[in-house]
Amino acid sequence: MNMLVIYTYPNHKSLSHAFLEKVVKGSKENPNIKGLQVLDLYEEGFNPILEFNEHKRRRDMHRDPQFEKYRNQITWADKIVFVYPIWWGRPPAMLMGYIDQLFSANFAYRDKKGLFPEGLLKGKSVVCVSTMKGPAKYPLLWLNDAHKILMKRALFNFVGIKKVKFFEFGNMESPKGKQTQKLEKVYRYFRKVAS
Template identity: 80%
Template sequence: MKTLIIYTHPNHNSLVYSFLEKVIEGSKENPNIKEIQILDLYEESFNPLLVFNKEKRRRDMYRDPNLEKYREQIMWADKIVFIYPIWWGRPPAMLMGYIDQMFASNFAYKDKGGLLPEGLLKGKSVVCVSTMKGPANYPLLYLNNAHKILMKRALFSYVGIKKVKFFEFGNMESPKGKQTEKLNKVYRYFQSVK
């Protein structure tokens, strides 16, 4: 299994970065994971801004030469792991800008003229590891599970990815947030996932 890890946080001294380290550590100990690539969107200085004009059309985004490297990473991967904080009930703008550009028509999906497109990323799986300051049940009770619905239904299912696993950790700024326990949970998962 080839694993692409997409990390989205500007601070390498953060708890989110500790989750990245645990994902890498567990993955390296997993005999099912043969290769790992890491994409740190901030370190990469990924440009999340969409630009469309006479020369650059949205319908041609799937062949933008500036995004070729990232398209190759997605096609290469069997499993895509997203690691990010939840800010204001959703992933950071940097990650959303990556998604807007990478999950483009004629690369991630193809319109068939009907209600739903053909997902072109079938067979891949996704794991989302996210942290938030608020309580763990906040997204479910106050936001009607908007984050998971956004990621699973509106994005991954749309492009053909059916196998999606979430680690959504709340209370991460609290001294009683059980950070070590949650870090170890992620580590153990990646140590044995198939």
């Protein structure tokens, strides 16, 4: 299995980065994972701003040479892991800008007759490791699970990815947030995951 980890947080001394380190450590100890790539969107200087004009058209995004490296990473990966905080009930704008530009028509999906498109990323799986300041049940009870619905239904299912797992950790700024246990849980998962 080849695994691509996409990290979206600007601080390398943060809890988010500690989760990234546990994902990487567990993956390196997992004999099922043959290839591992990490894409740090902030370190990469990724530009999340969509640009369309007479020279750059939306319908051509799947061929844009600026994003070829990133399309190759997604194509190569069997499993894509996203590590990010939840801000205002959703992923950071940097990550959404990456998704807007990479999960494009004729690369991630193809329009066809009918209500839903053909997902072109079938067979891949996704894991989302996210942290938030608020309580663990806040997204479910207050936001009707908007974060998970956005990521799973509106994005991943749309492009053909049916296997989606969430680690959604709340109370991460609290001294009672059980950060060590949650970091260990993520490490154990990636050390053993088989597909």
